[in-house]
Amino acid sequence: MNIATFYPQHSILQQHIEYYYFLKADSPDFQTTYYAFPNIAVPLSLHRSATYEIKANYTGVQAIKNGPCAALIQRNFQQPFLVNLQGPIDKVTICFKPCGISSFINQPFGEIAPEDSQAFLAWDQWPAYQRWQNKFFATDDNQERVDVLEEFLLSIYTPFAGQALLDKAIGWLSDFGEQASIEEMAERLGLTTRSFNRLFQKHMSISPVAWKKIARFRHSLKNKLFNAQFKKLTEIGYDSNFYDQAYFIKVYNKLTGSNPTAFFKSVEKLADDHLIFRFVKE
Numbered sequence: 001m002n003i004a005t006f007y008p009q010h011s012i013l014q015q016h017i018e019y020y021y022f023l024k025a026d027s028p029d030f031q032t033t034y035y036a037f038p039n040i041a042v043p044l045s046l047h048r049s050a051t052y053e054i055k056a057n058y059t060g061v062q063a064i065k066n067g068p069c070a071a072l073i074q075r076n077f078q079q080p081f082l083v084n085l086q087g088p089i090d091k092v093t094i095c096f097k098p099c100g101i102s103s104f105i106n107q108p109f110g111e112i113a114p115e116d117s118q119a120f121l122a123w124d125q126w127p128a129y130q131r132w133q134n135k136f137f138a139t140d141d142n143q144e145r146v147d148v149l150e151e152f153l154l155s156i157y158t159p160f161a162g163q164a165l166l167d168k169a170i171g172w173l174s175d176f177g178e179q180a181s182i183e184e185m186a187e188r189l190g191l192t193t194r195s196f197n198r199l200f201q202k203h204m205s206i207s208p209v210a211w212k213k214i215a216r217f218r219h220s221l222k223n224k225l226f227n228a229q230f231k232k233l234t235e236i237g238y239d240s241n242f243y244d245q246a247y248f249i250k251v252y253n254k255l256t257g258s259n260p261t262a263f264f265k266s267v268e269k270l271a272d273d274h275l276i277f278r279f280v281k282e
Helices: 011-016 100-104 127-137 140-155 165-174 182-187 195-204 208-226 233-238 245-256 262-264
Strands: 001-005 017-023 031-036 042-047 048-053 058-063 068-074 081-086 089-097 117-119 268-270 275-279
Touching: 001 140, 001 182, 011 017, 011 100, 011 140, 048 068, 048 117, 048 195, 048 208, 089 140, 127 140, 165 182, 165 195, 165 208, 182 195, 182 208, 195 208, 195 262, 208 245, 208 262, 233 245, 233 262, 245 262
Parallel strands: 058 081
Antiparallel strands: 001 017, 017 089, 031 081, 031 275, 042 068, 042 089, 048 058, 068 117, 268 275
């Protein structure tokens, strides 16, 4: 299994997309199973030729010959998510920043991705999408693929009218020194609490409270794995604004299925350390 990571080249795309990664396996006998964990990024995966199975907390993809492109998208799920890949997988995953995908779709994200995982059909209506698939998968050169992908994304780019407002909310929710309540955030935005929650759910497919919990988890994960100054779990929890150790452990059990100590011992880092997976050993 080969994984290659690339970053958006165009300044517009840099505002909305964190990175792309390509995953390719040449063997028809290839198989891997792993757990992915809650993330504030939104991954959209485009498979060259594949079938798929989606169940609660699970997505399986089987590469096939001469089949259609399979496009799958996940929202910000809130518990461990099991993935199984089989066969000669050839895919690209676009990892959108929070609310980033909204400038590349023509309906609210909450309508496109009401479940943790589903087929992505929002681009099927555009003839350019089919032409893009053919051109994209006609080359095996990843840099050429990035160029083709970005050309397509820029062709469908439409600035999302609610971006500035939601960016403010996302900024506050990601600031763990910020003690404002959801009610106070709504008031700052000139909205009622109900309207704020409905707007966030409509365009993010998750509530503000649940999103903040995931953001806090990812912040603590980043500190543990990449910040040398944080060595003790108590320090990590405190910096990420978990109000006590018991709550810190409770959140990790919910989002990862294990306590923090066991979790950090079990995961692997991939794709320039953007991907944190726990592989299921055969």
